[in-house]
Amino acid sequence: MINADTIIIGAGLAGWSAYQEMRSDKKVLVFDKAKSPGGRMATRRIFDGQADHGAQFFTARSSWMKAWVEEQVKSGRVEEWCRGFWQAAHAERFEEDMTLNADGYPRYRAVDGMAPLLKYLWQDCDMLYTGFELVNVQEESGCWHLSFETQNGELETVSAANVLFTMPLPQAKRLFEASGLQGLSQAASGRAFSPCLALIAAADEPALKAPAGLQFHEGPLQFIADNKLKGVSATHVVTVHGSESFSKAWFDVDDDEVKVKMHELASPWLDTVLRESVVKRWRYAKPINPAGEGSVLHTTKTGATAAFAGDAFFNGKVEGALLSGKEAAERLHTI
Ligand SMILES: Cc1cc2nc3c(=O)[nH]c(=O)nc-3n(C[C@H](O)[C@H](O)[C@H](O)COP(=O)(O)OP(=O)(O)OC[C@H]3O[C@@H](n4cnc5c(N)ncnc54)[C@H](O)[C@@H]3O)c2cc1C
Structure with a gap:
């Protein structure tokens, strides 16, 4: 099992700005289910x-x-x-x-x-694991245990006290419900x-x-x-x-x-x-209804902290996603 201080889920814009904020003083690992970073900053090579x-x-x-x-x-x-x-x-x-x-x-x-820009931004991050899809989240004694399915079908578990989720909130909510985590599911609610x-x-x-x-x-x-x-x-x-x-x-x-x-x-x-x-x-x-606030923080009874960032906050779009990731990282920093 791998351990980290903080895990970031999602290597889009919000994940990137959060990583920049946290990288100097924490062991931060970043995971994305896609083969390369970028998320919705997407470019496809096609038709020459x-x-x-x-x-x-x-x-x-x-x-x-x-x-x-x-x-x-x-x-x-x-x-x-x-x-x-x-x-x-x-x-x-x-x-x-x-x-x-x-x-x-x-x-x-x-x-x-757009995608090449994100590849460039992420290029100096040696803690980025692509092709890792988060499939289950559990919490025990102040620690999150995250299970990932890799692209060759293997399961990997990573543990950390703090997790920042940057995927679209309805996607996160579905995952928490499947993992039986009502508190997290509630925290990720309300953004369509x-x-x-x-x-x-x-x-x-x-x-x-x-x-x-x-x-x-x-x-x-x-x-x-x-x-x-x-x-x-x-x-x-x-x-x-x-x-x-x-x-x-x-x-x-x-x-x-x-x-x-x-x-x-x-x-x-x-x-x-x-x-x-x-x-x-x-x-x-x-x-549809991005929040004016910058991020959401959720701490469990045993002290494990989850944060949510992305374009569901700070009025959305590219700018909202970047600002939200940064703000969530600043808030996690103070814990
Ligand atoms: C069609 C379209 C047009 C748009 N046009 C504009 C525009 O013109 N201007 C503008 O400002 N904004 C536009 N946007 C919005 C903009 O793309 C987003 O606001 C921004 O890219 C969001 O960044 P993010 O980091 O919050 O999320 P994302 O880019 O979605 O990043 C989340 C990451 O999480 C990863 N992920 C999801 N689930 C898992 C999992 N289970 N395990 C591991 N990783 C996971 C994803 O692969 C993704 O890389 C558009 C979006 C779309 C789709």
Whole structure:
């Protein structure tokens, strides 16, 4: 059995900012079920190019986030994408119904794609174990015992007094219920997430005019981007995100039907024809009701502490996830 001071579950943004905060003075181990870090900062290599198919862009509102973005820009990993996207005036396309919302507020992109940015950020963490899925949590005498299933089907148990969970809260809650931990399940309650169906499609020509991002505020679509014009792909790979209502209604429909429907919905908005495509299903894409607070701490009667961080806090998104991980780590630090 392996022991640590603190275990972080999830190598996305929240896990990363928490790890940065804790790494110098604690034995911290990080586990993620995926083969590589990043979580919803996701990029897929496909159609001789690649597509960001999770988070599309980020903004910086707090002074901490502005400083973080500036640092990433200096390192050459992040660039300003634009200062406003095309806005669809209606759910369906008529003439003159796309306007450019140049509000002067910077939207950022990762130069090589979102997942490569996260790989870069995690590269100097030698305590990161990928391909480890947390499958059971137990608590005994002030200590958490976490069981992981590895990608070759083995079970590993790791123990620590503190655990920080950064996966979407409904996922964590399900795991605690299956582990029979009512207190933890209760602590992870109250935050719902919306799903998102993503279509990643090949195109021969530019799909949109610069800045090649189109936002919807009603109807079945949410966002369309041409990853080549965005600057992250060698070819015109197009990302189409379904809206919350569309994604809920179509989530369990076969890929082939989803493709036909999403091609049909996206086509009127595009300057090109979409060729072949793949579908990605995000069951927990974005929090519907992110909390204003930064994290949740739960201490058991015997003194084991669990914290929750991620984009369910600090009003969500990339910035909320980063700030939340940092705050949870600061709170754990004081224990
Ligand atoms: C389709 C889509 C579009 C988006 N667009 C934007 C956008 O344009 N702008 C923006 O700011 N935000 C956007 N977001 C949200 C943004 O991606 C998230 O807010 C942010 O990436 C969340 O980071 P996180 O660290 O909280 O969670 P995650 O990135 O989800 O990290 C959690 C990690 O936990 C791991 N994990 C889960 N369960 C287990 C387990 N049992 N065992 C081990 N590991 C586990 C996962 O593999 C994952 O790596 C979008 C998200 C999606 C899905």
